[in-house]
Amino acid sequence: MTRPGGKWQNWGRSESVRPQRVEYPASVAAVQRAVEAAARRGMRIKAVGAGHSFTGIAVAPGVLLELDDLAGLVDVDLARSRVRLLAGTRLHQIPALLAPYGLAMQNLGDIDRQSIAGAISTGTHGTGAAFGGIATQIVGVTVVTASGELLTVGDEENADLLPALALGLGALGILVEVTIQCVAQFVLRAVEHPEPLDEVLATLDARVAASDHFEFYWFPHTDVALTKTNTRLPASTPREPLPRVGRWIDESLLSNGVYRVVCAAGTAAPGIVPPFSRLAVRLTGDREYSEVSTRVLTQSRTVRFREMEYALPAENVRPAFEAMRALIDARGWRISFPVEVRFAAADDLWLSTAHGRASGYIAVHRYWREDPTEYFEAVEEIMLSFGGRPHWGKMHTLDAATLRQRYPRFDDFTALRDRLDPDRSFQNRYLERVLGE
Template identity: 75%
Template sequence: MTRPGGRWQNWGRCEQVRPQRVEYPTTVAAVRRSVQSAAARGLQLKAVGSGHSFSGVAVAPGVLLELADLSGLVSVDRERRRVRLLAGTKLHRIPALLAPYGLAMQNLGDIDRQSISGAVSTGTHGTGARFGGIATQVVAATLVTADGELLTVDETHNADLLPAVALGLGALGVLVDVTLQCVPRFVLHAVERPEPVDAVVADLADRAAAADHFEFYWFPHTDLALTKTDTRLPESAPRHRLPAVGKWVDETLLANGLFRATCAAGTVAPPIVPRVNRLATRLTGDREYSDVSAAVFTQRRGVRFREMEYALPVEHLAAAFDELRTLVVERGWRISFPVEVRVAAGDGLWLSTATGRATGYIAVHRYWREDPTEYFAAVEQIMLRHDGRPHWGKMHGLDAAQLRERYPRFDDFTALRDWLDPSRMFRNPYLDRVLGG
């Protein structure tokens, strides 16, 4: 948490601010009072989840609302498999909240440290050609608007606003609760293995379509892809969990401890990076196991980094990835962090990166002590040539004029923003850039 008078910074250490005020609401009523108080003082206000966005979407120069204590399960509709959660509830706590009811979230990303409100508001997603991002699981929400009033959005109240409110960038108000459409608890069978990257890319469309969940990582300067294929099974299916010692070696010693050391070494001795990456592909990513869904979807990420991710029409995914590989070779860069490739179903949310089209994602990363500017800018140009849309919670260089061309409902969203927040209480520099002032 941010202490009053202190400095807030995000997890990636690429955004920071010293807010004028910091408040810690524990109830919806307290959020309303905070908004009304900020309005009376003429201050802007932003709610903050876990700080896992790499963009400036959560930067709060005026009043910063820490929502960590606005957390927990509000209600469960067993018959319709719906759960209502307070906005600050962390993703990693949700499986335990749902387990007594035999429920699970339909899909998750590979990191679960975010708050549910932050995850849906920025378009966090997992992988799977038949599954949308986390915001597509939202069937109702409650928002505190700029006048401190509650706006309920569900099947019977303001239903037409759900495609905007479910993924609203924090620009429409403060989300205080969301209702998720859940599914019966299930098991995932995971197969992780290294494969020749050329073969994986050549067969990418079929691989993604055939699997429930498919993704791969490519370490630059290698010819292997670390693939992960997950198959959904009923909860009653046998589970073959990873042995505790083996899991610790893979996920703590190698994937975090050793990787952190090699990334740090690569910043002072870049020529070692290709050899280290080739070693990494031999030591990791070759295992098979099954467990409850959340334990398979998510991974612990202990090495700090910065990230840019672009969403592309899925039919452009392989070509864009090949151009990225060529770019790294031509520029002679030494990139220690892998490139991540995933897929998702299209949806109808106004500002979703997957709106209106089946989507592939390419994410690039750099160790947090390395300057990502040149690498990210060059990759961004490739993604833009392939009709890419940047992830709202990741680093990118686009502004409102460029984004308007990429989102058919962009003007509808900004018109709704004009109606709900005419005084721009919820603005910040990032939102001014991507939505206009």
Template identity: 55%
Template sequence: MTPDAPTWRNWGGTQSATPTRVVHPTDVPQIIDLVRDTAERGGVLKPVGAGHSFSAIAVADDVQVDLSAMRGLVRVDGAAVTVRAGTYLHEMPAILAPYRLAMPNLGDVDRQSVAGATATGTHGTGLRFGGVSTQISAVTLVSGTGDIVTVGPDDPDLAAAALGLGALGVLVEITLACVPEFGLRAVEAPATFDDAVGGFVDRVAETDHHEFFWFPHTACALTRSNTRIGADTRRSGPGRVRRYVDDELLSNKLFGMLCAVGARVPAVVPAVAQLSGRALGARTYTDRSDEVFVSSRGVRFREMEYAVALHEVPDVLREVRAMIDRRRYLVSFPVEVRAAAADDLMLSTATGRPTGYIAVHRYHGDDPADADAYFADVERIMSAHDGRPHWGKMHGLDAAGLRRRYPRFDEFLEVRNRFDPARVFANRYLRRVLGD
């Protein structure tokens, strides 16, 4: 655990920190000692994963704990798979393959650690499927008192620990409820804004996994519908070369160049949006689940995502479109729209209601003041619809505003008081969103 404290920055460039100390533990006793030492001197300790949160949730101004050395499989018991908390999501398919298992659902990015993804409420899409945190059946963590705590499937504290914001302890092992491996039949198709928005609620009810992207300044949208199929179904559709052209050359390299041009010459952004919206055409293919769920994201951006009641999604999107036109924002990145099942996790954005997710982005090279104003205007719309912000993405709410949105907010604080009474894990972000 050699101290080493360079400046840390997250992937999106929205957060940075210079910790007083960076440690790379390789086992649980090292973490116990570190937590107890930090508590004794009244310091603050923050675990960090892959840095894919846009919010300041992982920012460590004191001790930063890098869990990248604590990865890999611990055990398999039927479909219950326990991994070390620093394991990356992109490592999970190889871990699960020998057992012919898969994670039930994934988001479109797999660079995060399992601990980071679940602690922030990462999710995919699919009205019959919850976020990644709902797949957790047990966790083992080191609490703020330096004790090892295992929270099992019958423990009511699991509703807090499965999506704990890093506020309860340092996760060291996570047990996931996996499913038999499966494939997906993916259908991507262009649509109009009106069709994509107006049909969204019905399509997420009818399709295993449905989402769409709308390109501001255009009537263009791209829909994606994935249907679950047998694991042994032969891969079909565009070959690797065609998918490389679509996913890397068009979706990343060309799109990145267009965004860079738009950042330098904002007046061309509507034309860029038109080109981007029309460049991606229809295609159908089948592959194993993780290969379809996950997309390559090579263009850096800043992101805000809010969760609203599913039935409100169409109205909210129309308000966002009207606001962009009225305020004359020039937005080169598409708006992403997804859905998830209701769950009962205390701080899940989908707790208590079927949920629609609306994510807005700005290219990392855009004028920061203009991007901040855009996010603030989007947030005002979302707040008017009782929106809940994604914990790992940009938002400006504090504990008072969040308490009104989360019926189990105070239950979570009670668990936090037991797990971390001295606030060893309370960085500035957690003090803002949970209170002191």
């Protein structure tokens, strides 16, 4: 169904566009018709999910496809623990769809507002040295190509294309269905403690190796790391959830409500940022509990921000972090948002930030009303010097010439794009920058 178009903007308010046409397909056939119609009109077409990317990867000046109505469970293969979902299904909807079958996703990032198609297409990931990003859980996809035809990729058909299409940046076609390799439901034991930052850095490799899922946050202007260590347990394990009131105080009142006020005030009075950061590490991040996996891996984030994240060879995380820490001190910036450090296993997806190497991720953020340019570009320079690859859905300045040097399968990917979308029906300004014309 076509509805009147207006201004589209992403969640971080870093990108916006007024599409010529907006459509809300509710079926795979409707997506095919939209792609065919766009081709006849000579218009480019892009699909959007939740708009949670901070880059212009989903910006659609021509035809914008909103996939909210293309959501839900298509099929379950219990024998192989696999489920097939429509591409617009949001990550936060998936646990309820899987629960009746005793299944769960193997790993998740800390935000679950994205669509499954958007999450895999941009390389969204969680943490855990033995686990890849969300796209590594994909064992099959169905894509509408530029001709309007369906391309099915999986174990039995076009299997060689899966490493490209599972993380395709929206450049190869419109994803309409994805098949996820699930696992049995499990519980996570969460231990979250503030610890001396220098001690955490000195033992970082050992912590990552010893944990199923390890990450830490660092508020600039403090010497404390907020560590998070999650241990996987059978679904039958008795749960010890956080008290409802305590969870509300930590996650709604402090982490979102009070924090929003401080971030807003910090734009006008940067001097309040360091003392608040020191207070924050004393008031939050000290708790232990166990819950079903999705309630531990994901959390509510309502304070709007902008983000840049770089993937590094895992062994380079500590020196890159220390260089960034020294940079912040030297520049005298007042940074209200924490720096996040996570880890992931190597994989073979052509444009995965963890392609061919065990990886660590350093993510920096700024409140959405603050200009992130100076901070992000200076940090980016450090990350590049340590072999960094930018997250496709988060802010960066790289172009195709630079990215080609950092991805061994880059030319294979662009050759496949030439084959599937020779007229660049799915192109936009961002894809032109990062992939070339």
